[in-house]
Amino acid sequence: MSTSPALVDRLTEKAGLVSAVVRTVASMDEALAYVAETCDAKEACQILASGCDAPLSGTAEALCATKQQKIVCAPDLPEDEVAKLTTLCEARGIAVITKGMRERLGGIDIALTMAAAGIAETGSIVVRSTDEEVRLATMIAETHIAVLPESTIMADSYDFEPTLVEWMGQAPNYTAFITGPSRTADIERVLALGVHGPLELHILILEGK
């Protein structure tokens, strides 16, 4: 199954408009290397972005204690890929975990997930998140990196409808369309990214898959 370049372009354009970073990668290895490098380049705790330096109340302040090391969480990554990622990360002093998100509510650096589909019309990715670890990882992480197989990109949400209906029929089910990072404009309509969820969303389009 192949996807027309037009759909890839459209998804890239639309996702870009909502501040998502979109890259194409030739292989899973390249995607894993991207994750390790991105985490490496990232400050251990994105101080300004996460509000650590803000004058906080005691309880909010205390959350910082739960986070001492750079962490990548990859809850739905196949075991062999996790092993590869761990090797790449360990060399950089980054921990790779696949579960235990409830112990990390102060935040982690990166959540790596496998997107089930892309919707070009809106630049969205579809993340199956019935697994609680996936749900939490994609919300707790400062950066969410999703690998999106090229062949799963569809023109619009109606094209994805039959699949989603099927999933909903296999309850319990929790599925999300994610379009760009978390955002708000609740104060004076000024856009601010990362109010509750990730500050950044990176979509890695996996070529030929």
Place this chain on the structure above:
Amino acid sequence: MQDAANLSEYRKQLRQALENEFQREALDKFAVAYRTSRANAFAGIDAPELIAEIAEAKDASIDHLMELFEEFKRHAEAAGTKVHLAATAHEANEIIGRIAQENGVKTIVKSKSMTAEETHLNDHLEGLGLDVTETDLGEWIIQLRHEGPTHMVMPAIHLSRYQVADLFSEVTHKKQDVDIQKLVKVARRELRPKYCQADMGISGANFAIAATGTIGIITNEGNGRLTTTLPRVHVALAGIDKLAPTLHDALRVIKCLPKNATGQNITSYVTWITGAVPCASSPDGKKIHHVVFVDNGRLAMARDPLFKQALRCIRCGACANVCPIYRLVGGHKYGHVYIGAIGLVATYFFHGRDKAKNLVQNCLNCGACKAVCAAGIDLPTMIKEVHARIQDEEGHPLYSSAAGAVLKNRTLFHTILKSARLLQKPVAGGGYLRHLPMFLFKDHDFRALPAIAEVAFRDRWEKIRPRVAKADIKVALFSGCVQDFVYPEQMEAAVAVIAGKPGVAMEYPIGQSCCGLPLMMMGEKKAGRELAAHNMNAIDAQGFDYIVTLCASCASYLKHGYKRLFEDDPAMSFKAAQFAQRVMDFSSFVRDVLGFDAASFAGPSKDVTYHAPCHLCRGLGVTEAPRALLRDAGLNYLPAAEEDVCCGFGGTFSVKFPELSKELLRKKINNLKATGATAMATDCPGCIMQIRGGFEHDGTHFEVRHVAEYLAARLKRK
């Protein structure tokens, strides 16, 4: 929250709201930016088609809400969700309170839910000793301030960064910076522990899909995902109107809702939850999951042939975004809980007559909300209908029933107008009423009022009527009260223009009276029906090819309003349809039927700007004809900013709410002046009365005339 006991108290509240400079500026900026972002979001999409599809699908669901509920319950319960139906707001709160107590809940996080605002859920839960935290940033801010939302989508749009910084300083006991990005991060960190500690999450639901028992939640911040994930209990509260048969219904609404709400293509998160999903903090590893549907008047609404339409609402808030009045006074004074045009209707059904009776009068009937509605709801008509119902239930105010009695009796009404002409003599001068005893009119002196003409059009007609030997087209002229008695020269100009084409026989049926729109505005529906019937008898539609009027308001009301008045009377309804079919506004008639073009006119070029009357551009969908005619007549048409925003006349509205009318007029005049022109054309005598009166009061020389007058002056003589 608007809670005035009577109209004068409500006006006092409105005056206070007008003084809120920050809010007015914020809403103004938003209103202007919204137009552009919405247009961009819908670029390349057939919005009217999408809106019609949503309306049709919603209507189909509304007829089967109980069946959809049973279907949803079956599927959701099979997937481990407990489904409830609450008859009232109080019952919904009790169910949720009970769920909390049964599960030993102490702390609760909430993601945004208008339905929870409707039921005042937080008050109830706090009354049970529970700790409730809103997690949507805007909702959290207003919760901390102990107030309700001022907008359905942007609950805290009325507050400045300074107010938020002060508030957050109080909450954290540390001085906060006045920097929006930093304030957002403070909220992020302050709220994160709340999710961790919460025993229960409460969310709304934008969709409830019967076929699979799924709820759909849309958010930008992602708080919906945390609220529904971390605590061991999740309760979703939804109006029963959120039920839809299939996922397709929801996907279709999502194509429209964010675009119509804020000009966003889609929200950051769309979350679909089916059944009791895994949850590590729950004893058996599965979420304790409840969905509570609330009726609270909705099922009765669904059975009401007129008001069932209101249940189509998808809560995008666009009706507030475009409402000229919301823009002036904000949501706390233009709503009770639900704000904007839909709020005026919803308040009556969800919160009762007392909360709605003042609010519903505060509608200009400008039609902007109807034009923007994502579900094609005829909001202005419903607002007027609620007003009429409240008056029928509570008794009609004296001035209102008196107006009804006078207007429906043409002879009496016209006699009064003629006596007024004599009475005004001591105060009339130069075409305006001057030296009025101002203690009677102190709130109304923002515009000069015109004097009644010496000779009404109906008394000029026999002298000026053109004699046509061979008639190809027969036209009935409908003057409306203002052109008949105040501006007969506009009618004369129209007659001169129409007579410029051979073979057009004009008739002025002398029995005609006021169109009846003012009565509808006052909630006098019964008298309005009698007046409509009177006019349809006075003008025998079958004897004419066209019924032409120069008043946009009359035209729109004759064409659409009459049919609605007689919906329950098949014979009259047929008659009204026949009548409506022939009604046409002057500009469209002159250009599209008579074929006037550049060859018909001559004259020197002149800068002229234009004001698009609400009832012409939205009421009748006429936008091109008048502007093209101005250009054809050799005038240099200079478009004004917000040309199609109401001038604030609104017929009886400007009498009832002079402070608001004054502000709308001020904006209109500024926009007109900014074009650099010193002349303006329009197609409605009411708008002329307002705008010309405003310039006169202002002391600015600015010519304000009807399109017909410009055309007549430039007509080539044969």
